[in-house]
Amino acid sequence: MTRVAIERLTKRFDDTLAVDALDLEIGDHEFVSLLGPSGCGKTTTLRCIAGFEEPTSGRIAFDGVDVVDRFPEERNIGMVFQNYALFPHMTVRENLAFGLEMRGVASAEIERRTRRALEVVQLGDFGHRYPRQLSGGQQQRVALARAIVIEPAILLLDEPLANLDAKLREEMRFFIRGLQQEVGITTVYVTHDQGEAMVMSDRIVVMFEGVADQIGPPQEIYNRPATRRVASFIGQSNFVAAEVVAREDPDHVRLTTPLGPMRARFSGETPPGAKFDLVLRPEAVAVTDDAGGDNTFRGRLEERYFLGNQLACRLRTEDGELMSLVAPPWLAAEVGAELVGHFAADRTWLVAR
Amino acid sequence: MRVRSRLGHAAYGGFVVLVYAFLLTPLVIVVVASFNSGNYLTFPPEGFSIRWYAKFFDSDAFMGSLFYSLQLAALCTLFATVLGTGIALYTVRFAGRLREQIRLLVLLPLLLPEILTAIALLFFYYNIEDVFDWAGTSVGFRNSFWGLLIGHVLVTLPFVFLSISAALHNFDRSLEEAARSLGADRYVTFRRITLPIIKPGIISGALLAFIISFDLFNISLLLKGIGTATLPIQLFDYVRWDFDPTAAAVSTVSILVTVAVLVIVQRLVGLQSLRF
Amino acid sequence: MSTATRPARAGAWLLAAPALGLLTAFLVLPYLNMVVMSFRTPSTSNVFAPGFTIANYVDVLGDEDLYYLKILWETLSLGFVTTLICLVLGFPLAYHLARSRSRWSALLYAFVLSPLLVGVVVRCYGWIIILANNEGLINSSLRQLGWIETYIPLMYNWVGVTIGLVHIFLPFMILPITAAIQSIDPRLEEAARSLGASRLTAIRRTVLPLAVPGIQAGSILVFVLTISSYVIPVLLGGFNVVLMPTLVVQQLLDAMLWPFGAALAFVLAIAGTVVVWLYLVLTNRLIRGVTG
Numbered sequence: 001m002t003r004v005a006i007e008r009l010t011k012r013f014d015d016t017l018a019v020d021a022l023d024l025e026i027g028d029h030e031f032v033s034l035l036g037p038s039g040c041g042k043t044t045t046l047r048c049i050a051g052f053e054e055p056t057s058g059r060i061a062f063d064g065v066d067v068v069d070r071f072p073e074e075r076n077i078g079m080v081f082q083n084y085a086l087f088p089h090m091t092v093r094e095n096l097a098f099g100l101e102m103r104g105v106a107s108a109e110i111e112r113r114t115r116r117a118l119e120v121v122q123l124g125d126f127g128h129r130y131p132r133q134l135s136g137g138q139q140q141r142v143a144l145a146r147a148i149v150i151e152p153a154i155l156l157l158d159e160p161l162a163n164l165d166a167k168l169r170e171e172m173r174f175f176i177r178g179l180q181q182e183v184g185i186t187t188v189y190v191t192h193d194q195g196e197a198m199v200m201s202d203r204i205v206v207m208f209e210g211v212a213d214q215i216g217p218p219q220e221i222y223n224r225p226a227t228r229r230v231a232s233f234i235g236q237s238n239f240v241a242a243e244v245v246a247r248e249d250p251d252h253v254r255l256t257t258p259l260g261p262m263r264a265r266f267s268g269e270t271p272p273g274a275k276f277d278l279v280l281r282p283e284a285v286a287v288t289d290d291a292g293g294d295n296t297f298r299g300r301l302e303e304r305y306f307l308g309n310q311l312a313c314r315l316r317t318e319d320g321e322l323m324s325l326v327a328p329p330w331l332a333a334e335v336g337a338e339l340v341g342h343f344a345a346d347r348t349w350l351v352a353r
Numbered sequence: 354m355r356v357r358s359r360l361g362h363a364a365y366g367g368f369v370v371l372v373y374a375f376l377l378t379p380l381v382i383v384v385v386a387s388f389n390s391g392n393y394l395t396f397p398p399e400g401f402s403i404r405w406y407a408k409f410f411d412s413d414a415f416m417g418s419l420f421y422s423l424q425l426a427a428l429c430t431l432f433a434t435v436l437g438t439g440i441a442l443y444t445v446r447f448a449g450r451l452r453e454q455i456r457l458l459v460l461l462p463l464l465l466p467e468i469l470t471a472i473a474l475l476f477f478y479y480n481i482e483d484v485f486d487w488a489g490t491s492v493g494f495r496n497s498f499w500g501l502l503i504g505h506v507l508v509t510l511p512f513v514f515l516s517i518s519a520a521l522h523n524f525d526r527s528l529e530e531a532a533r534s535l536g537a538d539r540y541v542t543f544r545r546i547t548l549p550i551i552k553p554g555i556i557s558g559a560l561l562a563f564i565i566s567f568d569l570f571n572i573s574l575l576l577k578g579i580g581t582a583t584l585p586i587q588l589f590d591y592v593r594w595d596f597d598p599t600a601a602a603v604s605t606v607s608i609l610v611t612v613a614v615l616v617i618v619q620r621l622v623g624l625q626s627l628r629f
Numbered sequence: 630m631s632t633a634t635r636p637a638r639a640g641a642w643l644l645a646a647p648a649l650g651l652l653t654a655f656l657v658l659p660y661l662n663m664v665v666m667s668f669r670t671p672s673t674s675n676v677f678a679p680g681f682t683i684a685n686y687v688d689v690l691g692d693e694d695l696y697y698l699k700i701l702w703e704t705l706s707l708g709f710v711t712t713l714i715c716l717v718l719g720f721p722l723a724y725h726l727a728r729s730r731s732r733w734s735a736l737l738y739a740f741v742l743s744p745l746l747v748g749v750v751v752r753c754y755g756w757i758i759i760l761a762n763n764e765g766l767i768n769s770s771l772r773q774l775g776w777i778e779t780y781i782p783l784m785y786n787w788v789g790v791t792i793g794l795v796h797i798f799l800p801f802m803i804l805p806i807t808a809a810i811q812s813i814d815p816r817l818e819e820a821a822r823s824l825g826a827s828r829l830t831a832i833r834r835t836v837l838p839l840a841v842p843g844i845q846a847g848s849i850l851v852f853v854l855t856i857s858s859y860v861i862p863v864l865l866g867g868f869n870v871v872l873m874p875t876l877v878v879q880q881l882l883d884a885m886l887w888p889f890g891a892a893l894a895f896v897l898a899i900a901g902t903v904v905v906w907l908y909l910v911l912t913n914r915l916i917r918g919v920t921g
Binding site: 050051052071072073076077078079081082083085086087088089098099102103146147150156 | 533
Binding site for chain 2: 641642643644645646647648649651652653655656657658659660662663666676718719721722725737740741743744746747748749750751752753754755756757758759761764766796799800828829853854856857859860863864874877878881882887890891894898
């Protein structure tokens with residue numbers, strides 16, 4: 001399909017800098033998510049790729065060809081909008097046929113392709129209906145079919161699942177990802193839901209205030225966050241102030257922290273005097289009996305919530321902070337108990353403070 | 354407490370019903386009176402008769418004014434809709450810093466009393482005739498069909514504008530973006546997506562223009578040609594001195610014209626989608 | 630703005646040109662011309678004579694009987710009275726219409742709108758049938774019932790004119806207030822009642838203050854329409870009720886004293902504008918006090 005190259009993309013609205021010198025290369029067949037809180041610039045970036053916004057500066061190329069001067073209708077894109085944007089005065093079939101008509105496809109072929117597209121999204125009998133007669137989930141699938149039936153060079157999706165209820169959202173994640181892999185189309189997906197991004201993407205671009213803090217596959221984003229913002233936004237994190245004492249090997253370092261000496265995994269640069277936060281995911285911290293082992297710390301159980309398959313606990317540690325961890329549901333300790341926590345060095349990472 | 358509030362509720366309900374009745378009664382009475390077989394407007398009517406309608410259809414003056422009004426309204430609707438669509442599109446989509454000023458200008462005929470506008474046009478037509486005469490040609494707006502038409506278009510234009518602007522404001526821009534993303538250029542998008550969806554706004558504007566033009570009085574009074582009359586003017590002259598129910602028949606026909614136009618539009622577009 | 634719309638702006642001017650041209654040539658210029666006309670010398674042999682003067686305004690304002698100022702005052706007073714009555718009748722109806730949720734609400738809207746779709750002459754004629762002094766509905770029914778001997782004068786006087794004005798302009802009061810009330814969350818009233826307020830108090834304290842913009846719009850509309858009304862006073866008031874618009878039209882069509890008519894029209898327009906402006910200033914102070 002198509003490779004997309006974005007070089008130093010910048011977009012300014014009056015005095016707001018929406019996108020700040022973004023660099024991104026998207027490969028053939030790749031599914032890339034733009035993830036971040038509202039206002040981070042992800043939708044603006046998508047709209048620049050589509051051609052509905054004009055970049056203030058920077059280059060956008062499809063397969064090496066610069067497209068910034070082209071109108072949206074000349075870029076051969078397929079776009080799914082957050083509110084679906086189905087044409088209310090056309091039937092489902094006419095909605096699907098529209099893009100094909102624009103491309104001058106013969107009507108017999110249009111008929112064939114729209115019928116197949118409807119079957120792919122499991123709406124085979126709905127061709128004659130109007131959008132207002134469909135449920136939210138059905139409308140969403142029609143919007144998807146309409147974008148795909150034209151076999152575009154790239155597929156752009158702007159928070160397409162935001163208006164669906166939780167269960168439907170989960171189903172549709174797998175559906176969209178499955179469809180994308182089957183068709184093999186290069187896809188850019190905008191979302192503020194990190195669960196969604198993690199499940200669906202080959203790579204995730206995590207953005208804050210117009211800047212991409214990190215670009216990488218879901219595992220890397222989760223296990224080796226590049227900045228504190230990324231660590232906070234993706235999943236839950238505990239942060240412990242840390243100073244690097246020495247580097248043990250290319251992958252591990254020794255630290256001093258308010259909770260005592262620790263060992264952590266980190267392969268990044270550790271210049272002398274640099275301050276870090278030790279990133280501990282709650283699922284990486286466990287309650288232990290052995291108080292003397294490596295990477296242990298003390299704390300008093302302050303909060304305890306029963307979640308069914310686990311306990312969510314918060315310990316007040318010696319530095320006065322609260323540490324979140326998960327414990328098996330049969331843990332006997334009550335609020336106020338003194339506990340010992342422990343984590344494996346390999347399940348940590350460091351971010352700059 | 355309950356009793357008092359129920360009484361209060363009844364009083365409120367009764368009051369509201371009375372006001373609704375107040376709004377409708379004169380119209381109902383006119384229609385009923387038009388079928389009165391008696392000579393005067395007695396109530397209850399003496400009997401059922403359509404003689405006053407016969408008198409209406411026999412009257413050259415009334416029929417002439419009816420057709421004149423219909424012609425005028427039809428042309429007024431045409432021009433007001435074309436001009437109104439253009440200026441509405443411009444103000445909503447393309448106008449820059451001057452948008453509010455342009456909106457104000459288009460709404461001026463609505464904000465200014467109709468009679469003042471009529472007077473201004475009367476004077477103006479007279480004065481520019483002088484200018485044209487002096488230049489060697491003779492152009493007559495005064496006492497002419499076109500002069501009157503211009504007045505009607507001016508007064509109905511704001512309504513068309515408001516109706517279409519509202520439709521454009523409520524229009525979801527992402528529909529146009531979707532069409533563009535599917536390969537349609539600006540013009541195709543406008544023709545196949547925007548226009549069909551704002552059609553109810555255009556039609557309700559046109560409808561309003563027709564009805565308003567048909568019923569206009571002040572403008573027609575001052576600008577009409579000698580020997581011509583619109584239906585409201587004809588009716589006004591008649592009613593000043595003569596109370597016979599022919600006037601009721603004329604009034605009822607006038608109401609019917611309005612209703613007929615509404616019904617036609619309902620067939621075409623569906624009244625629920627009309628937004629004033 | 631996207632690349633998509635920028636080049637269009639140049640050609641877009643064509644969309645606006647016809648309407649703007651019409652408005653400039655046939656609205657702006659004529660009004661300016663009317664101002665000029667009011668300063669021209671009146672003439673007995675033609676609509677106006679050459680030369681300019683302020684005599685017209687002097688005659689209007691300085692007339693020894695203050696005749697024109699009296700008429701102006703009566704016109705403005707009628708405007709006040711009509712607006713007030715429309716407000717009293719219209720607010721409860723607007724509230725009812727705004728809060729109505731049943732299938733009937735479309736019909737109720739039609740009831741309120743329908744008088745507007747019928748011409749002013751037709752509506753006046755309806756009132757003539759009802760109010761006429763000898764043969765009118767009210768009078769002949771009352772006579773038949775034996776309650777009166779001759780008739781109650783309901784037409785060709787201020788009563789008839791006021792009734793006509795209220796009837797014809799009531800929808801213009803109702804519609805803006807309805808729109809304003811519709812945008813007020815009904816839960817505000819519910820909150821007030823949950824705190825102990827009666828239905829009436831809840832409306833008075835939560836709806837009324839927030840509906841003021843609608844009330845302003847409706848009042849201004851009704852007032853301006855009333856003071857510039859020609860047909861209704863003429864048909865329902867005859868020679869007994871003379872208002873400014875009547876005078877103006879007389880000067881234009883009967884007496885052919887156009888400059889004087891223009892001056893009269895402007896005096897009315899300016900007086901009306903001053904009243905509206907004062908009204909806005911006073912009521913805005915009210916709003917600010919309430920909504921901060």
